[in-house]
Amino acid sequence: MANPLRADVVRLYKNLLYLGREYPKGADYFRDRLRAAFTKNKSVQDPEQIKQMIARGEFVAKELEALYYLRKYRAMKKRYYEE
Numbered sequence: 001m002a003n004p005l006r007a008d009v010v011r012l013y014k015n016l017l018y019l020g021r022e023y024p025k026g027a028d029y030f031r032d033r034l035r036a037a038f039t040k041n042k043s044v045q046d047p048e049q050i051k052q053m054i055a056r057g058e059f060v061a062k063e064l065e066a067l068y069y070l071r072k073y074r075a076m077k078k079r080y081y082e083e
Contacts, residue, residue, distance in 0.1 A: 005050045012057045013038055019064045024071075 013034070020030030044050055 003045075003047075003050070005047060005054065008054055009038075009050070012054055012061070015061055016057060016064075019061055019068075022068055023064070024067075 016034055017031065020034060021027045023030035041053060044053070
């Protein structure tokens with residue numbers, strides 16, 4: 001029987017992989033770290049624990065988005081305003 005949370009985990013992985021393309025240390029670095037994190041936890045079977053990990057992954061995704069928006073804002077500010 002397949003785990004009903006599998007689709008959520010795959011969606012989170014793909015979303016993080018997409019967000020990692022612009023990571024400051026490089027996409028390869030991010031992809032390796034992401035793969036290691038998901039591989040480390042692939043044996044977890046408890047649905048509650050999986051939900052907690054999904055919530056943590058979604059938090060990381062929001063933090064990455066905030067990092068990228070901040071970087072873009074700083075670039076625009078630097079381009080148009082003198083400091």
